[in-house]
Each structure stands twice: as structure tokens, then as C-alpha cells.
Amino acid sequence: MNYEIETRCIHGTDTNRERHSFGAVTVPIYQTATFSHPEIGKSTGFDYSRVSNPTRRELEKVVASLEGALDAVAFSSGMAAITLCLELFERGSHFVCTEDLYGGSFRIFQTIGESRGRSFTYVDTSNEKAVEEAIRPETKAIYIETPSNPTMQVTDLAAMKRLADKHKLLFIVDNTFLSPYYQNPIAFGADLVIHSGTKFLAGHNDTLAGFLCAAREDLAEKIRYLYMTTGACLSPFDSFLVLRGIKTLAVRMEAQQKNAMRIAQWLKEQKEVVNVYYVGLKEHPGYETSKKQTRGFGSMISFQVDCEETARRILNNVRLITYAESLGGVESLITYPMLQTHADVPAEIREKLGITAVFLRMSVGIENCDDLIADLRQAMHPYF
Ligand SMILES: *Cc1c(COP(=O)(O)O)cnc(C)c1O
16 A cells, blocks of 8 residues: 555554454554574564664664665664664765754765765755866765755755766755655665654654665665674664654644744744744745755754844853754744854854854744744743
């Protein structure tokens, strides 16, 4: 059966419930490190939980079905998935990347990546020409985030695929910001899709997880081998939590987007707000591209305020909204990218991108939107 995405969030592609003991509706947490062998040379299909575990396997099947991937591998964090992704490439490999990547990705590329002989060029990947100009003979992959973090630049997936084919490169997308509910890069030709499962997939700000999804058999095999060898696997309990979170992915994403749209509109009207970066606003430069390749705009908003004092006042005075890193959960969070998520990005790059002392990023949750707006209002104007 070809189920729609809302159904696949709950059941994956496999609705045969007899597979769980006693007809259990949800997958048991197989809290075991190892599995007995029925006889010499025989396996139940599971031997050792670093390699695979039934609870994790169930989660991986659901994520693979959501992304339209051949295989999805569940890691202990998004960074563990990105680390393994780097291991797929030999020394000397060069990457063309989105310039405002997640700060942790930038950090790993610049430290471990560079010291192990990989090199990285950062460009505005919403500019196809800039990407092509950055490609060198030793380039092996295009690595993008769209919308980017935190300036919400939209990269054209089909254009990147054309460049990747023309220059025989792998096309890799970190799809954390929209989740598979709103965007499926494999449908546009991506070879690998990465997720920080910590964010929208798990959705409750309560567990870390990561995914590496492969569109091709040869890549899937290589990833499984490296995964078994390096061991940054997701525990059975955390696998259960992420599976549980994904069951409500569709309703959460819709509710979060609805709130985000209203908050973006409200922010635009505030005299203290100078600039609102939300892809769902018609004037956003990525709006049209986004409409071609996504089912929605998500719930991440960045905005610039009039002065540093306003930015600090908001962060210090929010009550309902939490001043914290991370994103994608049911709780609304607000962060200061300059000091937190993007602190490792060199100051001159931050300046160029506009990630300054007046730049804030908000992950909109599923609280009542009037309550969220009232909280932002009182934080902005605590004296009224
Ligand atoms: C959070 C995040 C990561 C890292 O994931 P962790 O689960 O925190 O290790 C990678 N990419 C993006 C876009 C993220 O937001």
C-alpha cells in the first residue's frame, strides 16, 4: 500500500501488527545488548544491538518511509550522523557547502574534517552560479541546508541536483529544518539526507537522535558497515521515544507552522523589529522556490531588532517562551545565534550573514498563539 505521509508517521509502510508479541500495538523496547542464536549458523535476524536492534529497526523503517529512502540509520545524535557522513569520503575530498550551516556542522568540518584532509568551501547555495564556481576537480559533494540556519535562505534542490550530476558529485541535504513532513530531498535527487532527530522528528525537546538516509544501495551498504564499526547507535529506549514522537509529526508540524505564520506577521508590525526572516512570507526571497519543492514553510523564524538592548530585553524577559538552544519541539524556544548556535562561526562570516547582536531565532511550538504573542509583547515592552 502507498499510504499518505500522515499515515506513514504512525504506521510506516508496514501495518502487519502480528509482528509484535501478544498483539502489542506499539513496538516493545527491546532493552537487550545481545540476542541468542537458535543454532550454529542461524540468527533471529538480530545478533548484537550495536549492529541492529528491533526497536531501532522499527524507527529506521518509519524514517526511511517518510524520506522515501532505501535505508535510514539511527544515530545517538545528529552530529554522530554527520560524523559518519564525513567518513564516507576519502582524504583530499572537497565539499561545497551552504554558508550558514548549523554551527556544529561548521565546527566539525573546520576541525576534524580539515585535519583529516577534507576541505570545505562555503557559499550562498541559493545562488546556483556561486555553487558552480566553487566546484573544483577534487570536489566530491554538495552539502546543503534549506532553509538555512539561521538566515532561512532557500536553496533550489533541482538546481543542485543538476550541478551534482553535471560534475559527478554526491548531493547531501541536512533536512532538519523542515522534516520529512514538509520536504523530501530524495524526491529531488539527493543521495543522502541527514536529520538531527532531536528536533522535529522527536519533537518534545527530550531526547537526542540523528539519521542518515541513503537513496542508493552502495551508499546504504557503506553506511551500515561504518555504523557497525564505529558504534554511535541510538539506544532502544531513545528509539522508542523518537518513534513515539514521529506519530504526531504531521499534526505538530501543521500546528507549529500555523503559529509561526501568525507570529511572523505580528513581528513585522512591531516598530522594534527591523527584519523578519520567515520563508512563508510572500516577500521572502526564497518563497517561490520553496513553493516548488516543499509542502510547507515550517516554523523557524529569525528576526532582527532595532538594537542590542531590545534583543537582550526579549531574551531576559520571555516567560512562556524559553530562552534555550535547539528547535522543533512542542515548546517554543528563542535563541541568540551569535552567542549560542553560531558562536563557532568566525565573526566576519557572522557579520556578513547578519548574525549580529540584534539577531534572534525562534522555534515556534504548539502553545496557544495568543499566549505566545502576549509573551513576546510583554518581553519587548516590559514597562507598559
Ligand atoms: C541540531 C542540528 C544538528 C545537530 O544535531 P544534534 O542532534 O544536536 O547532534 C545538525 N543539523 C541541524 C540543522 C541542526 O539543527
